[in-house]
Amino acid sequence: MIYEHITNFAGKPVKDWEAQSGIQDPEGACYALRLSYEEADEGRRWTDKFAGFLDDPSSNRVSGIVIGDWGLLSSATDETSAPVIEALVAARESLPNLRAIFFGDIIGEECEISWIRQSDISPLFTAYPRLEHFCVRGADGLSLGALKHDSLKSLIIQSGGLGVNVVREVAAADLPELEHLELWLGEENYGGDATVADLAPILDGGLFPKLKYLGLRDSQIADEIARAVATAPVVERIRVLDLSLGALSDEGAAALLVSSAIARLEKLDVHHHFCSEEMTAKLQSLGVEVDASEREKPDVYGDEVWRYVAVGE
Amino acid sequence: MWLSASSDGRRGPDRFVVLGNPGDRRVELFQTALNELRLPAAMVVSYLDLLSGKETLPRLIREGTVVRVESPGKDFEVERTLIAAGADAADGDEGFDRVSRQAAQNLSFERGRILYPRQWYLGYLATLRLIELQLAECSPYRPLPLWMNSPAEIALMFDKIACHRALSLRGAPVAPGLGAIDSFDELGERMKEQNWRRVFVKLAHGSSASGVVAYQTDGRRHQAATTVETARRDGELRLYNSRRIRVCRDWREIAQLIDALCRHRVHVEQWLPKAGFDNRTFDLRVVVIAGRACHTVARLSRSPITNLHLLNKRGDVNAVRERAGRAAWDAAMLDCERAMECFPESLYAGVDLLFTPDFRRRAVIEVNAFGDLLPGVLWQGQETYAAELRAIVGAGTR
Numbered sequence: 001m002i003y004e005h006i007t008n009f010a011g012k013p014v015k016d017w018e019a020q021s022g023i024q025d026p027e028g029a030c031y032a033l034r035l036s037y038e039e040a041d042e043g044r045r046w047t048d049k050f051a052g053f054l055d056d057p058s059s060n061r062v063s064g065i066v067i068g069d070w071g072l073l074s075s076a077t078d079e080t081s082a083p084v085i086e087a088l089v090a091a092r093e094s095l096p097n098l099r100a101i102f103f104g105d106i107i108g109e110e111c112e113i114s115w116i117r118q119s120d121i122s123p124l125f126t127a128y129p130r131l132e133h134f135c136v137r138g139a140d141g142l143s144l145g146a147l148k149h150d151s152l153k154s155l156i157i158q159s160g161g162l163g164v165n166v167v168r169e170v171a172a173a174d175l176p177e178l179e180h181l182e183l184w185l186g187e188e189n190y191g192g193d194a195t196v197a198d199l200a201p202i203l204d205g206g207l208f209p210k211l212k213y214l215g216l217r218d219s220q221i222a223d224e225i226a227r228a229v230a231t232a233p234v235v236e237r238i239r240v241l242d243l244s245l246g247a248l249s250d251e252g253a254a255a256l257l258v259s260s261a262i263a264r265l266e267k268l269d270v271h272h273h274f275c276s277e278e279m280t281a282k283l284q285s286l287g288v289e290v291d292a293s294e295r296e297k298p299d300v301y302g303d304e305v306w307r308y309v310a311v312g313e
Numbered sequence: 314m315w316l317s318a319s320s321d322g323r324r325g326p327d328r329f330v331v332l333g334n335p336g337d338r339r340v341e342l343f344q345t346a347l348n349e350l351r352l353p354a355a356m357v358v359s360y361l362d363l364l365s366g367k368e369t370l371p372r373l374i375r376e377g378t379v380v381r382v383e384s385p386g387k388d389f390e391v392e393r394t395l396i397a398a399g400a401d402a403a404d405g406d407e408g409f410d411r412v413s414r415q416a417a418q419n420l421s422f423e424r425g426r427i428l429y430p431r432q433w434y435l436g437y438l439a440t441l442r443l444i445e446l447q448l449a450e451c452s453p454y455r456p457l458p459l460w461m462n463s464p465a466e467i468a469l470m471f472d473k474i475a476c477h478r479a480l481s482l483r484g485a486p487v488a489p490g491l492g493a494i495d496s497f498d499e500l501g502e503r504m505k506e507q508n509w510r511r512v513f514v515k516l517a518h519g520s521s522a523s524g525v526v527a528y529q530t531d532g533r534r535h536q537a538a539t540t541v542e543t544a545r546r547d548g549e550l551r552l553y554n555s556r557r558i559r560v561c562r563d564w565r566e567i568a569q570l571i572d573a574l575c576r577h578r579v580h581v582e583q584w585l586p587k588a589g590f591d592n593r594t595f596d597l598r599v600v601v602i603a604g605r606a607c608h609t610v611a612r613l614s615r616s617p618i619t620n621l622h623l624l625n626k627r628g629d630v631n632a633v634r635e636r637a638g639r640a641a642w643d644a645a646m647l648d649c650e651r652a653m654e655c656f657p658e659s660l661y662a663g664v665d666l667l668f669t670p671d672f673r674r675r676a677v678i679e680v681n682a683f684g685d686l687l688p689g690v691l692w693q694g695q696e697t698y699a700a701e702l703r704a705i706v707g708a709g710t711r
Contacts, residue, residue, distance in 0.1 A: 001615060003589030005670050016671055037585060038674065040508075041489075073586065074508050075531075107670055109586035109594050109617065115531055 001108040002137075002158075002311060005032070010064050010100035010133040010154075019052050026061035030100060034068025046070035047087045054094050064100035064133070072111045080141055082119040092127040099130060104137035104158075112313045114160040114190040118142035125149045132177075139191060142166055147173035154180035160218075160312045161190030164198055171201040178208040182215035182242065185225075187312045192220065196228045205233035215242035215269075218309045222273075226252030230259035239266040244291070247307035248273040257282055267291070274298055274307045326379040326705055329355035330370065332363065332444065333383030334391060339686055340383060346698035352706065355381070360391045364398060364440060370447040379705060381461040382444065384520075384683035385437065389422045396420070396429050399436030406435060408495070410576040427516070427524055427541070427552040431577045434471060434518035441468050461701065462682060463658035470662060470682040473517045473580035476655075480677055485652040488676045491581040493517065497568035500581065504530070511584035513617075516577055520681070522620035523554050524574055527584055528567065535564040538617055543570060556623050558616045584617065585676055588668040590633050593626075595619065596667040596678060597633075597645065600685045600697050601653040603660055603704040606646035607692040608685075641672045652677045661685050661701050 006014055009030045017023065017031040033053055035046045046069075053059055070084045081104070088101070101124065106116055116138025122145025125131065132153045136142065139159035144166060152175050157166065162185045170183065181202070186192035199216065201207050214234060216225050222243055229235060229243070241262065243252075253275045256262050267289040273296065275283065280292045299306040329347060333340045335357050344354055362368035374380070385391050400414035409431040412420070420428060441464035448459065470476055477490050491512070494500045504512060510531055516524030526539040538560050542553040550573050561567055571579075587594045593613040598621075600608040611628035612619040619625055634642045649664040656662060663684015666677050685697040692700055 003592055003594050005589075016673075034671065036669070036671070036674070037583070072531075073510070075510060107586070107589060109589070109670060112529070112536070115529075115534065 001313065002113065003107055003109070005034075005068070005107060006066065006102065006105050009066060009102050009135070012064055012100075014066050014102075014105075016068075017053055017056075023053075023056050023058040023062060026058045026097075027063050030064030030066050030102070031062055032066035032068050032105060034105075035071045035074075037074050040071050040074030046084060050084075050087050050091070054091055060094060061097050062095060063097050064102075065095075065098065066102040066105050068105045069110050072106065072116065080117040080119045081121070081138075085119055085121055085123060089123045089127040095128075098128055100133035101128070101131065102135045102137075106137060108313070112160075113138055113158070113311060114140060114186075114313055116140060120145060122147065125152070139163055139166055139186075144169040144173070147175065149173075149175055149177075151177055153177050154182075156180070156182040156215075158182075158184045158218075158311070159186050159190075159192070160184075160309075161186035161188065161192030162194060163191050164194040167194035167198045171198065171207070173207075175208055177210055179210050180213040180215075181208060181211060182213070182217060184215075184217050184245070184311060185219035185221070187220045187309055190312055196221065196224050199225070199228070203228060203232035203234050205235075205237055211238055213240040213242065214238050215244075216246075217242055218245040218311050219243070220247050220307075220309055222246030222248040223252030227255040230255040230262060232261075235259070235261040235265070240269070241265055241267070242269040244269045244271045244273075245310035246272070247309055248275060249307060250275050250279045253279045253283055257286070263287055272296060272310045326377055328353065328375065328378040329381065330358060330373050330378055331355040331381045331383055332358045332360065332370075333381075334386050334388045335359050337383070337386050337388070339386070339683070342686070342688060342696075343381065343383070343698050346696065346702055349699060350702050350706070352702065360385050360388075360440070361394060363443070364394050370444060371450045374448070374451050378459070379461060380444075380448070380459055382441075382464060382467060382682075384686075385440075392428065392433065393417060393420050395436035395440065396433050397436065398439050399429075399432040399434070402435035402439060403432045406431070408576075409578055423551075423553075425542070425553040425555060427519075427554060427577075429577065430516050430518045430524065437471065438468050441465070460658060461660045461705070462662070463656075466656040466659045467682040470656070470680050471518055471520075473515055473519075473679065474578075476680055477580060477582065479655045480652055480680070483651060483655045485648055485655070485677045486675050488513075488582040488585045488678070490583070493578060494581050495575050497571040497575075500528075500571060501530070503581075507583075509583055512581050513584050514571055514574060515580050516574060517580045518578065520683075521554075522618050522623055524552065524577070524579075525618055526567075526571060526574065527617040528571070529584070530564075535562065535567050537561045537567045537570065539570065540618060540623065541570060541574070543573065558618055558623060585667060585674075586670050587617070587619075588637075588670045588672055590628060590636055593628075595628055595633065596665055598681075598684060598687070599646065599649040599664045599666060600661060600687065600692075600700075601649050601664055602685075602697070602700050604650060604653060606649045606664075607700055608687055608690045608697050609692075610687055610690055637668060637672050641668065641675075645675050648675050648677060652680055656680070660704060661697070663687075 014030045118141045120143040135156035137158040139162045265288050269291045271291045272294040397414045397417035403411040444464050511529040514526040522540045528537045542555045595613045598610045611633040613628040614625040663681040665679045
């Protein structure tokens with residue numbers, strides 16, 4: 001579960017945009033557009049708010065925006081993100097300086113992550129060729145299309161269950177500048193049906209030549225992923241491997257321990273894991289920076305041992 | 314605002330009577346607080362003795378006596394007696410599950426079982442009225458302000474529907490409410506009308522997190538996080554309180570649960586999103602004493618239900634205050650004080666309040682008549698009970 005709105009994105013602080021306060025720092029801050037329940041109750045739409053934002057004389061200098069709840073909270077039916085995508089695409093001329101988009105900063109108290117209904121977001125990449133940072137939350141209905149982008153440096157897909165269709169779209173993407181790739185794979189119950197085999201093009205290392213950070217996070221199959229990653233060519237070229245938030249146990253950790261490539265990383269992040277104390281200590285003495293905090297205890301129901309991801313549902 | 318006893322020139326309070334359950338932790342802690350302030354120990358009248366007529370209040374009260382009504386608590390004997398005391402009133406109160414006086418007296422203890430909360434409330438209401446009547450008999454001297462908390466206002470706090478209405482009329486921020494609903498079907502219709510996808514359904518007369526369901530639907534899916542466990546025994550669906558929050562996704566099961574709660578009267582309001590802190594969601598419990606927001610606890614939770622006895626944890630209030638920002642925090646304290654204006658004859662109560670995730674809006678969730686049991690939480694160096702006593706007897710005591 002995610003409990004708080006983001007406070008930083010693309011290296012900049014996030015500020016909520018409201019008509020009264022306006023845009024004070026178009027280059028230095030990211031502006032968040034969220035429809036509050038009160039606004040929704042008054043019949044306002046997210047697109048109305050966005051129109052107000054575009055009317056702000058400084059909006060053409062804004063470099064980063066965060067899309068918050070677009071009215072899910074106050075809608076008895078499931079509304080997809082399609083109208084929001086449409087509005088963003090239509091605004092491309094008005095936002096020439098836009099480099100960063102966080103699409104869906106919606107916390108669990110607003111909407112379960114697996115209930116966020118996304119849509120085909122591929123028009124965004126065409127509309128904003130200078131985009132460098134893109135993050136999307138929620139994978140239900142999500143599609144990236146045939147992703148080709150010459151500027152994108154960071155791609156983050158947060159979900160409680162990432163569908164194989166999206167994983168395959170990423171694994172076929174053409175992103176020559178990509179440095180940071182982060183996939184929250186989630187649980188099968190919530191649509192996370194990708195297997196290690198689907199990740200193969202990413203793990204082979206040839207796909208994204210500038211990759212420095214690889215995050216395969218929040219995964220129920222973290223052990224399998226750890227085993228595959230431990231010997232994967234991609235680890236030779238990245239600096240940071242992030243397997244945090246998942247269901248990693250001693251089994252997967254053991255594979256990481258014996259990998260010489262892992263030992264040459266700058267950082268290994270496995271926080272929120274289910275390794276034994278002993279294994280945790282071994283990981284910490286790998287000789288690289290290791291975050292093995294948040295050691296969790298599995299839920300036990302009779303004979304069943306359940307290791308849970310940090311963000312599911 | 315509650316008027317201090319010492320302000321009208323009459324004799325100061327020198328005698329305390331507590332209505333409660335002897336041996337109960339609350340009663341013990343109150344005695345400790347009296348002792349620390351060098352005040353005489355309170356005479357304790359048990360609910361059972363009051364209800365059986367074995368003890369009456371006029372016998373103990375003279376000028377200068379302060380009466381404190383404590384929680385009837387978790388004592389099963391008291392619970393059963395209150396349910397029996399509500400039997401007559403329940404006759405004219407159609408549509409809710411009820412039990413005869415005789416059957417109530419024969420109820421046997423089952424751990425966690427939710428027993429006839431509507432009838433319990435009617436019984437408790439009758440008890441609070443009895444206290445008022447007995448005190449009226451103390452005339453011609455209506456001795457001192459008498460109450461630390463007034464029976465009528467305790468009754469209001471124990472009716473979540475009426476309390477929500479009172480708060481709203483007073484201008485305290487509250488989540489929009491649906492009031493009472495009679496069934497899951499009606500709930501679905503009303504939610505659609507309002508365009509809501511998330512609500513809290515609570516027993517109108519439940520205390521703590523008893524009988525609470527956080528329900529959401531987007532028309533396709535249904536989900537309920539709840540403290541209630543159910544079991545079918547002898548053809549009836551029995552309800553149990555649990556400290557573990559379970560999540561239920563089968564709409565038939567959710568419908569059955571909410572229908573069962575409706576038979577004891579429920580209050581429904583919109584589930585407003587709560588702010589997060591330290592990788593948890595949180596709300597505040599603020600004890601308002603003599604009109605002033607004092608002891609404050611941040612209740613951090615990984616689920617939408619934040620009550621502390623559900624294995625949730627207390628947060629660092631100073632850090633939360635910093636996160637919220639001074640203006641938001643001060644506004645929240647004013648909201649709690651505003652909420653207590655609905656209860657001018659109550660010296661104290663525990664107000665629960667949420668911030669929305671942007672910290673720009675707030676809502677009062679509940680007002681708890683006995684929400685001042687927060688051992689170890691200090692305000693100006695004092696625990697809650699001591700601060701309440703200090704408000705009565707004046708700062709000079711010690």
